[in-house]
Amino acid sequence: MSSTEQGTSSAAPAEPTTAPESAAAPEVPESFYYVHGKDKVVHKVSAGALQHSALIHGMISNLGYTEEQAKANPFPFENIDGDILQMVVDWCNQHKGKPTPPEDTNLPKQKEKLFDLVLAVNYLEIKELLTYCCKQVAMMVKGKSPEEIREIWMIPTDAEDEAAEKEAKKRAGKEAAGETAAAAGDAK
Amino acid sequence: MSVHEAEMAFLQLFEQLEIQSKSSKRRFPLLKLPRVVLLECIENLDIFEIIFFSLLSKRVKSIAKSVCLNLLDIHMSSTEKGPQIWFKLPNTPGLDWTIDYSTEIEVAAYPFFQSFFDGPHANHFLFIYDNGIEDLKQMVDHICEVFRSPISGIYIFDESHIEWIERIIKFQPTDRVWINKDIIKSVETLDRVFKNLKGTKYFRLESISIDENFQYKEPIPFRSITIDNSHWVTLSSILNGTNSIIRLYESKFTSKDINTILKEWQTGSKLRNLEFLLIQTTTSLDAAEVFEELNWTDGDEIDGRPTTV
Numbered sequence: 307m308s309s310t311e312q313g314t315s316s317a318a319p320a321e322p323t324t325a326p327e328s329a330a331a332p333e334v335p336e337s338f339y340y341v342h343g344k345d346k347v348v349h350k351v352s353a354g355a356l357q358h359s360a361l362i363h364g365m366i367s368n369l370g371y372t373e374e375q376a377k378a379n380p381f382p383f384e385n386i387d388g389d390i391l392q393m394v395v396d397w398c399n400q401h402k403g404k405p406t407p408p409e410d411t412n413l414p415k416q417k418e419k420l421f422d423l424v425l426a427v428n429y430l431e432i433k434e435l436l437t438y439c440c441k442q443v444a445m446m447v448k449g450k451s452p453e454e455i456r457e458i459w460m461i462p463t464d465a466e467d468e469a470a471e472k473e474a475k476k477r478a479g480k481e482a483a484g485e486t487a488a489a490a491g492d493a494k
Numbered sequence: 495m496s497v498h499e500a501e502m503a504f505l506q507l508f509e510q511l512e513i514q515s516k517s518s519k520r521r522f523p524l525l526k527l528p529r530v531v532l533l534e535c536i537e538n539l540d541i542f543e544i545i546f547f548s549l550l551s552k553r554v555k556s557i558a559k560s561v562c563l564n565l566l567d568i569h570m571s572s573t574e575k576g577p578q579i580w581f582k583l584p585n586t587p588g589l590d591w592t593i594d595y596s597t598e599i600e601v602a603a604y605p606f607f608q609s610f611f612d613g614p615h616a617n618h619f620l621f622i623y624d625n626g627i628e629d630l631k632q633m634v635d636h637i638c639e640v641f642r643s644p645i646s647g648i649y650i651f652d653e654s655h656i657e658w659i660e661r662i663i664k665f666q667p668t669d670r671v672w673i674n675k676d677i678i679k680s681v682e683t684l685d686r687v688f689k690n691l692k693g694t695k696y697f698r699l700e701s702i703s704i705d706e707n708f709q710y711k712e713p714i715p716f717r718s719i720t721i722d723n724s725h726w727v728t729l730s731s732i733l734n735g736t737n738s739i740i741r742l743y744e745s746k747f748t749s750k751d752i753n754t755i756l757k758e759w760q761t762g763s764k765l766r767n768l769e770f771l772l773i774q775t776t777t778s779l780d781a782a783e784v785f786e787e788l789n790w791t792d793g794d795e796i797d798g799r800p801t802t803v
Contacts, residue, residue, distance in 0.1 A: 417522040428531050440531065444538030446522060449607055452546040459524035461550045 337373055339366060340380035341395070345388030348380050355398040360431035386426045390419070394426055397435055406434045413442045417458075525553070536561050541581060541591045542607065542620045545633075548640045558640050568641075570634055571649040572674075577630045579637065590617040593633065595624035631658050638666045646670060647696075653677050660690040668694055675700035675722070681708065688715055702726070713737075717767075725776070729754060733764050741772045749783035756788055 339356055342348045356362045362381060371379070383391060393414065414420050424439045447455045455461070462470065524532060536558060539547060548558035567582040579593040604623040609616060622629070638645065647670035648659055659671065671694045678684050681704060691697070697716035701723035708726050713735035721727060724742040729751045732740065747755075752773060758764040759771070794801050 421522055421526075424527060424531060428528055436531065436534070440534040441538050443522065443524070443535040444543070447539070447543055447547075450543075450546075451605055452549055455543070455546055456550050458521055460521045461525065461547075461554055464551050464553075467551060467553050 337376075339371070339376045341383060341391065342380045343383050343386040343388045343391035347388050347392075349391065349395045351395050351398060352402065355395070355402040358398045358401065358432045358434065359394075360433070362430060383426075383430075385429065387422055390422045390426045393419075393423060394430060394432065394435070398432070401434070409438075409441075413438055417446070532557065533560060540618070541583075542593075542618065545593075545620075545637060545640070549636065555640065559642070567646045568634075568637060568643055569647040569649070570630070570645070571647070572651040576624050577627070577651070579630065579633060581637075588615050590615075591620075592617060593620045593622060595622055595630055597624045627652055627654060631655075635662065638662065644669065647672065650674060650677055653679070653683075656683065656687060660686070663691060663693060670694065670696040670698075672698045673700060676703040678702040678704065680704065684710070688712070692716065696720075698722075733758055735765075736767050738767045739770045740768065741770075743774045745773050745775045746777060747773055747775055748777055749780040752779065752784050753786050753788070756784070760788060 337353045338350050339353060339362070340348050340350055341362070353366065356366065365381060369375075386394075414423060420439065420442060424436070424443065427436045427439055446458050450458065456463075524535065527535065536544065536547065544558055544561065548555045567584060569580040569582075571578050571580060576594065576596045578595070581591040583589065583591075601623050604621060606621050608619045608621065610619070611617075622633075624630075634645075637643075644667040645662070646668075648655075648668055649672040650656060650659060651674040656677070659668070662668070668691075671691055673687070678687065678699070679702070684702065684704065692715040694716055696718040697714070698720040699722065704726065706725070709728050710726050711728050711730045713731060714721075714727070714737065715735075717737060718739035719737055720741040721743065723744045725744060725746045727742060727745065729747070732742075732755060752775075755765070755771070755773075759768055
């Protein structure tokens with residue numbers, strides 16, 4: 307599992323501690339890349355672990371970074387909270403080069419954390435982890451009644467949906483009117 | 495009742511809670527997920543959970559409809575304890591899903607789930623309080639709409655079902671219809687059933703409550719018919735029909751009637767679609783008269799099964 311360190315996205319990160327190596331050392335030295343989230347904490351992750359993420363894997367392939375360049379330019383994921391990125395990195399390291407089991411019991415049980423994790427995993431295109439997350443989301447309502455499902459998943463009623471739609475239309479109308487007035491002002 | 499009204503009725507039934515005032519900390523804003531992810535989450539729900547989810551609002555119902563689960567084998571039937579809606583997914587033949595309407599325990603306990611395992615066979619039950627037949631009809635309407643599946647079979651056990659079935663069959667193909675005994679009480683109802691349910695492949699009618707002297711002379715418009723207490727079915731009704739499978743019980747056909755049917759079937763001038771015929775009569779038959787002028791051979795079989803390979 308990789309350890310992390312505090313750093314900034316703009317400055318080159320200090321030397322992070324290395325990720326654990328598999329028992330059988332690879333013949334070719336493994337290359338490492340660096341990612342950071344909203345909290346700027348830089349995570350050193352092996353290319354093998356990052357293969358889980360179609361997004362990062364694509365970036366690596368396209369950029370053709372050397373290790374030094376990768377260290378100097380960590381991939382910034384400003385839309386992902388630091389603790390969530392840490393979970394993702396941990397998962398990628400744990401499942402590096404291994405067949406993924408049918409169930410993963412290590413996902414967060416807290417609903418707000420799971421929501422952020424799902425968004426991050428979807429953004430990073432980690433298909434297998436997304437599958438686990440979606441199963442976990444579905445498990446939240448196992449054996450629940452309709453009103454419990456509504457509460458857990460925050461499903462608005464039809465009346466609430468209609469009110470929200472009206473409000474959105476009203477806001478859009480106001481904004482359009484504002485833009486028209488501004489354009490007329492500019493024309494003068 | 496409109497679909498929206500039906501939904502509202504369900505929500506009232508399940509005592510919809512006001513959720514807006516509750517803290518969002520312990521909840522999961524499912525509808526804020528990207529559409530593809532949201533659908534993947536829904537695909538992980540079981541059938542009952544999808545049904546409950548789809549009942550929550552028009553918006554989530556349309557989401558549930560996007561999930562490709564259109565292979566449900568839907569039956570509506572009745573047991574001694576109450577009506578049931580029964581599904582079977584063709585890819586899991588050993589697993590049944592049953593929505594059971596009952597009043598056996600106190601209202602507050604509903605809805606609840608139970609699973610029963612019998613060897614390799616499993617049955618998941620969802621028990622809902624039986625508020626009357628309207629709830630069941632609404633649920634069937636709702637399920638048909640969400641899963642867009644043909645109905646495999648409907649057991650009509652109340653006269654009020656007939657009008658509803660006629661309506662549902664117009665947009666939802668239905669393979670089999672069973673009508674419980676004494677549900678049909680007039681010639682008009684019988685005519686209406688034959689006219690409006692004619693898309694049905696299999697039709698079973700238990701005894702009817704019409705005058706004993708009533709006779710039906712028109713063809714019966716279903717591919718496969720099984721009629722109990724079929725004394726009212728006439729020879730012309732059978733001869734002019736296009737049925738493939740005919741099972742008549744407690745018929746009043748005579749030996750001569752059956753001989754006529756067999757001859758017409760053998761010569762091929764009528765009954766060209768007929769593949770299987772079973773007639774059980776209340777009259778005594780004369781075998782010689784039944785088989786008169788027929789080309790027949792002795793079958794080397796026991797109950798239709800050959801004795802040699």
